[in-house]
Amino acid sequence: xxxxxxxxxxxxxxxxxxxxxxxxxxxxxxxxxxxxxxxxxxxxxxxxxxxxxxxxxxxxxxxxxxxxxxxxxxxxxxxxxxxxxxxxxxxxxxxxxxxxxxxxxxxxxxxxxxxxxxxxxxxxxxxxxxxxxxxxxxxxxxxxxxxxxxxxxxxxxxxxxxxxxxxxxxxxxxxxxxxxxxxxxxxxxxxxxxxxxxxxxxxxxxxxxxxxxxxxxxxxxxxxxxxxxxxxxxxxxx
Numbered sequence: 001x002x003x004x005x006x007x008x009x010x011x012x013x014x015x016x017x018x019x020x021x022x023x024x025x026x027x028x029x030x031x032x033x034x035x036x037x038x039x040x041x042x043x044x045x046x047x048x049x050x051x052x053x054x055x056x057x058x059x060x061x062x063x064x065x066x067x068x069x070x071x072x073x074x075x076x077x078x079x080x081x082x083x084x085x086x087x088x089x090x091x092x093x094x095x096x097x098x099x100x101x102x103x104x105x106x107x108x109x110x111x112x113x114x115x116x117x118x119x120x121x122x123x124x125x126x127x128x129x130x131x132x133x134x135x136x137x138x139x140x141x142x143x144x145x146x147x148x149x150x151x152x153x154x155x156x157x158x159x160x161x162x163x164x165x166x167x168x169x170x171x172x173x174x175x176x177x178x179x180x181x182x183x184x185x186x187x188x189x190x191x192x193x194x195x196x197x198x199x200x201x202x203x204x205x206x207x208x209x210x211x212x213x214x215x216x217x218x219x220x221x222x223x224x225x226x227x228x229x230x231x232x233x234x235x236x237x238x
Contacts, residue, residue, distance in 0.1 A: 001198065002100040003191045005139045011194050017214050018194075019203035027215035038123050041161070042080075042107065045121060049079035049108070062161045069108075069159060069166070073117065077110040083143040089184075091147065102191065106140045108159075114152040116144055122160045129160040132167040141175045142183040152177050 011018040020026045031039075040056070045066055047053035055063045070077060084094050087101045094103075108119035118140045122129070137156030145151050156173035157166045175183065197203060211225035 001191075001195055002097060002103055003194065004103050005136050008187075008190045008194065009135070011197075012190075013208060013210065014206040014214070015197055015203040016205040016219060017216060020216055023198065023203075041123055042121060045107070046079040049077065065159065065161045065164045068164070069119065073110040074112050076112075077108060079108055081106045081109045081144075081147075083140070083147060085143065085146060089146045102143065102187070104140060104143055106144065109144065111148060111151055114150055116141075116148070116151045116154045118144060118154060118156045119159050120157070122158050123162060124160065125162065129158070129163065129165045129167050132158050132160075134158065134168070134173050137173050138175065138183065139187055141173075142180065142187060145175075145177055145180055 007018070007022055010021065041059055041062070044053075044056055044059045045062075048055060048063070048066060049070065082094060083102070083104045083106070084092050084096070084100055085102045086092050086099050092099045094100075106118050107121045108117070110117045118137060120136060120140070122132075134156060137158065141154035141156055144154055153174065153176045155171055156175075157168075159166050205219055205221055207221040207225070211219070211221045212229040214222055214225075216222055
């Protein structure tokens, strides 16, 4: 069974939703204008980093953010670095689904003399950097140190391209190889928790602020969440 940061986050958010989406596959992914925009933006930035292919017009306003960051990195910075590991942390082919245990991809990686920077592009609304979640950077840092034995320190940045803000700005998302055993224990513990629930077939619903957006049509928490959302919208429209 393979896991990613997004699947582990979904399980933590709600095991029942995870079960319906990832195990039963009742709700195939449907793209939205926002996800399609993000896909195109990631592709445009990747092409710029790799080949200096011109930015499409719809992303031209972001180029100064990307260029400003790249100007501070080495010429060897890599876009879209993949991570695919077996349980023993040996690397496997991206297509080796039966052998893969943990998978992911870093939007930007730069390694100089054992010091690495990992960057993740964010395309949320201006100001949303105040609610930044850096857990993904931690997972990527762990996988990078397994992929690159020469890396001794990793610094992570969430790059909010809409307003040119990097989070955290003080370099506090920093991990060293001494942290690796604890990181392994934390994240492999998360995968073990998911697999134990799969083995037992137990996936309790976990009501939260995102219930109204859950694709489930049978969960008892869905309609109350929709009603609450409608009531809030009605108050906003007055």
